[in-house]
Amino acid sequence: MAEKRHEALGLSDERVLEMFETMLMARKIDERMWLLNRAGKIPFVISCQGQEAAQVGSAFAMDPEKDFVAPYYRDMGVVLAFGMTAKDLMLSGFAKAEDPNSAGRQMPGHFGQKKNNIITGSSPVTTQVPHAVGFALAGRMEGKDLVTFCSFGEGSSNQGDFHEAANFAGVHKLPVLFVCENNKYAISVPVSKQLACEKVSDRAIGYGMPGVTVDGNDPLAVYEAAKEAVERGRRGEGPTLIETVSYRLTPHSSDDDDRAYRTREEVEEAKKKDAVITFAEYLKEVGVLTDENEKEIHDRVQKEVDEATEYAENADYAPAEDAMKHVYGE
Numbered sequence: 001m002a003e004k005r006h007e008a009l010g011l012s013d014e015r016v017l018e019m020f021e022t023m024l025m026a027r028k029i030d031e032r033m034w035l036l037n038r039a040g041k042i043p044f045v046i047s048c049q050g051q052e053a054a055q056v057g058s059a060f061a062m063d064p065e066k067d068f069v070a071p072y073y074r075d076m077g078v079v080l081a082f083g084m085t086a087k088d089l090m091l092s093g094f095a096k097a098e099d100p101n102s103a104g105r106q107m108p109g110h111f112g113q114k115k116n117n118i119i120t121g122s123s124p125v126t127t128q129v130p131h132a133v134g135f136a137l138a139g140r141m142e143g144k145d146l147v148t149f150c151s152f153g154e155g156s157s158n159q160g161d162f163h164e165a166a167n168f169a170g171v172h173k174l175p176v177l178f179v180c181e182n183n184k185y186a187i188s189v190p191v192s193k194q195l196a197c198e199k200v201s202d203r204a205i206g207y208g209m210p211g212v213t214v215d216g217n218d219p220l221a222v223y224e225a226a227k228e229a230v231e232r233g234r235r236g237e238g239p240t241l242i243e244t245v246s247y248r249l250t251p252h253s254s255d256d257d258d259r260a261y262r263t264r265e266e267v268e269e270a271k272k273k274d275a276v277i278t279f280a281e282y283l284k285e286v287g288v289l290t291d292e293n294e295k296e297i298h299d300r301v302q303k304e305v306d307e308a309t310e311y312a313e314n315a316d317y318a319p320a321e322d323a324m325k326h327v328y329g330e
Helices: 013-038 052-059 076-081 086-093 128-141 160-171 200-207 219-234 264-271 275-285 291-314 320-324
Strands: 068-070 148-153 176-182 211-215 240-245
Touching (some): 013 086, 013 275, 013 291, 052 148, 052 240, 052 275, 068 128, 076 086, 086 291, 128 148, 160 176, 160 200, 200 211, 200 240, 211 219, 219 240
Parallel strands (some): 148 176, 176 240
């Protein structure tokens, strides 16, 4: 039998099955949203496909009871790991009144849920990064044992918000986990036209923090790096920058035609490293996953996605006058 890498990281068999199920749930919700979009039932999809391992690997290193996450718009795997449900995400896809993220006021991917420590996201990219640093500072001022997680794409690592936030966190040694999910494309701009340095993690040294680059298709490699970063933060040793390298398997969004800037061969090649498949293979090699419980997990996830879709499709829209809510003094 192959070596159980997860045991060396302190992860039980149950815990890695949970990781796999969360990754699968993110993928299945995402796939369903594309179908609904193409059928004209939901207006917009911004995808997590190809990045689930990075999202789930890092989120599982956090403590949802006390830590906070400031996710970016693709982070379905993160918010599921922190307690959001398929139903919550579908309600947001359909923009219904019960959507816990924004009561149907925002596009999908604008996550936010107070009860699950998910910091509300905004439309301009990278704004969540200084917010995460602010939460870490507030936690320190209140004497709380909390670490904040924020994620962003490699395109966002070129924005001023990232550099200012990283500098502030580095100077004040704040417990922040910066995770750059490098999926190779900032919409249509390849990484070769975005960075003069070789890796996003090379930027960490300028802010006095460790920077590591890991295989974003390997949830265990991501978990290992994130766990170390979280422990550093808790010990008061400051922030860490982790770059997870994977590939965006879908167009940038449902409004993008990626054929204009990358070949089909390139996308097909990337699919061979799809973590939803390769992680299942690893779990089978080490005897944690069998054909039988794989089918059970698939069936359970599919049922939840089906029920969530049906519920959200039939739920009520917010009344038109709600558009004025939270805008002016009432």
